[in-house]
Amino acid sequence: MRPALFDLVGRLTDDDLPAYVYDLPALREHVHAIRAALPDRVELLYAAKANSEPRILRTLAGHVDGFEVASGGELSHVRGLALDAPLAFGGPGKTPPELARALDAEVERLHIESEHELLLLTSLLGDRTVNVLLRVNLPVDLGQVALAMGGHPSPFGMDPAQLDHCLDLIAANARIRLRGLHLHLASGLTAPAQLALIEEVLTWAEDWAYHRGINLPEVNVGGGMGVDYTHPHKMFDWAAFGAGLRPLLARHPHLTLRIEPGRSITAYCGWYITQVLDIKVSRGQAFAVLRGGTHHLRTPAAKQHDQPFEVIPDDNWPWPWDRPEARDEPVTLVGQLCTPKDVLARRVMVKRLRVGDRVAFAMAGAYAWNISHHAFLMHPHPTFHHVDDAEVSVTGDACAYQLS
Numbered sequence: 001m002r003p004a005l006f007d008l009v010g011r012l013t014d015d016d017l018p019a020y021v022y023d024l025p026a027l028r029e030h031v032h033a034i035r036a037a038l039p040d041r042v043e044l045l046y047a048a049k050a051n052s053e054p055r056i057l058r059t060l061a062g063h064v065d066g067f068e069v070a071s072g073g074e075l076s077h078v079r080g081l082a083l084d085a086p087l088a089f090g091g092p093g094k095t096p097p098e099l100a101r102a103l104d105a106e107v108e109r110l111h112i113e114s115e116h117e118l119l120l121l122t123s124l125l126g127d128r129t130v131n132v133l134l135r136v137n138l139p140v141d142l143g144q145v146a147l148a149m150g151g152h153p154s155p156f157g158m159d160p161a162q163l164d165h166c167l168d169l170i171a172a173n174a175r176i177r178l179r180g181l182h183l184h185l186a187s188g189l190t191a192p193a194q195l196a197l198i199e200e201v202l203t204w205a206e207d208w209a210y211h212r213g214i215n216l217p218e219v220n221v222g223g224g225m226g227v228d229y230t231h232p233h234k235m236f237d238w239a240a241f242g243a244g245l246r247p248l249l250a251r252h253p254h255l256t257l258r259i260e261p262g263r264s265i266t267a268y269c270g271w272y273i274t275q276v277l278d279i280k281v282s283r284g285q286a287f288a289v290l291r292g293g294t295h296h297l298r299t300p301a302a303k304q305h306d307q308p309f310e311v312i313p314d315d316n317w318p319w320p321w322d323r324p325e326a327r328d329e330p331v332t333l334v335g336q337l338c339t340p341k342d343v344l345a346r347r348v349m350v351k352r353l354r355v356g357d358r359v360a361f362a363m364a365g366a367y368a369w370n371i372s373h374h375a376f377l378m379h380p381h382p383t384f385h386h387v388d389d390a391e392v393s394v395t396g397d398a399c400a401y402q403l404s
């Protein structure tokens with residue numbers, strides 16, 4: 001944990017817990033490094049669904065080429081922040097009002113999921129124009145990946161054979177401009193696996209366009225850059241990814257490549273800070289019951305992993321009896337919910353964990369609070385805080401932060 005973050009966590013009172021803390025300077029540094037690793041002809045969008053917290057989006061705004069939104073709600077939210085960044089609107093099941101709102105908002109790109117959606121668009125267009133990408137589900141062999149959105153029967157995008165009907169519709173309507181194709185096939189890929197997939201996709205896409213005599217200025221290959229919760233320090237190798245893209249792009253000299261990662265951008269900047277309420281032993285196994293749980297941080301339940309954590313000892317013990325503790329043994333960290341699924345980490349070795357100690361769960365910046373079932377059991381919501389270097393440029397103090 002960085003010192004500025006550790007300081008902020010130390011300032012939180014027990015009443016503030018559980019708390020989400022977002023490390024905005026760390027996020028800024030991370031996205032800056034990602035952008036710097038990518039060739040110029042790659043446009044970087046952030047998939048807002050990973051975490052659309054306003055200050056996170058504001059932090060990213062100067063470093064990405066735009067935001068990908070996947071609902072009318074996200075569209076209104078991001079537009080409402082007045083970030084002045086281009087928006088791409090994607091995702092399945094867009095309703096007619098959502099499509100109309102996207103047209104009113106003059107989104108930079110609309111990612112079309114089906115022929116029906118394209119027909120809806122033509123009926124709503126009026127005298128407006130729109131730039132579209134057709135989302136395609138290519139028959140590629142993805143092997144073992146965390147989440148497969150394509151390469152097999154799926155509700156996302158169209159089969160290649162269905163694209164031709166869409167081309168006919170677009171050819172008949174000058175107000176719909178085809179900019180290219182969109183593919184978001186899998187999540188959880190390493191840099192070499194992403195590069196291999198992108199190479200296959202680009203070869204197919206250029207061949208597809210060539211045989212139809214159409215111009216293909218752009219391919220969006222989606223997100224899915226891997227995040228390894230078991231090895232937090234093994235990050236997606238953006239430098240190798242950028243280096244690998246250069247020769248690939250050289251073979252497609254007229255193409256702009258777009259990527260729209262979510263998880264790999266914001267996962268690392270978020271922390272869920274809580275506290276041990278009870279420690280008990282059940283049939284020989286230690287359990288630590290924490291304030292909060294998977295109704296605040298559903299990520300480990302959704303992905304079936306152990307959320308990585310750090311123990312922050314708290315020596316304050318106000319009670320006259322012995323402090324319950326686990327020592328040099330595997331402990332299962334659970335929340336306050338009355339369900340056996342409320343597990344944050346299972347049988348993880350700890351040196352020492354006592355009632356009252358704080359536990360800081362790392363990698364809680366993406367698909368964490370915003371995918372959790374907050375209302376279940378009616379516990380209080382966490383409080384939210386940011387490490388912020390807004391003052392740094394003023395004071396020159398590298399450790400400056402503010403609680404907010």
Ligand SMILES: *Cc1c(COP(=O)(O)O)cnc(C)c1O
Nearest residue numbers: 047184187223224225261262263
């Ligand atoms: C979810 C999603 C993304 C982002 O995926 P990550 O795994 O968070 O990088 C990008 N594009 C589309 C179309 C998505 O549905």
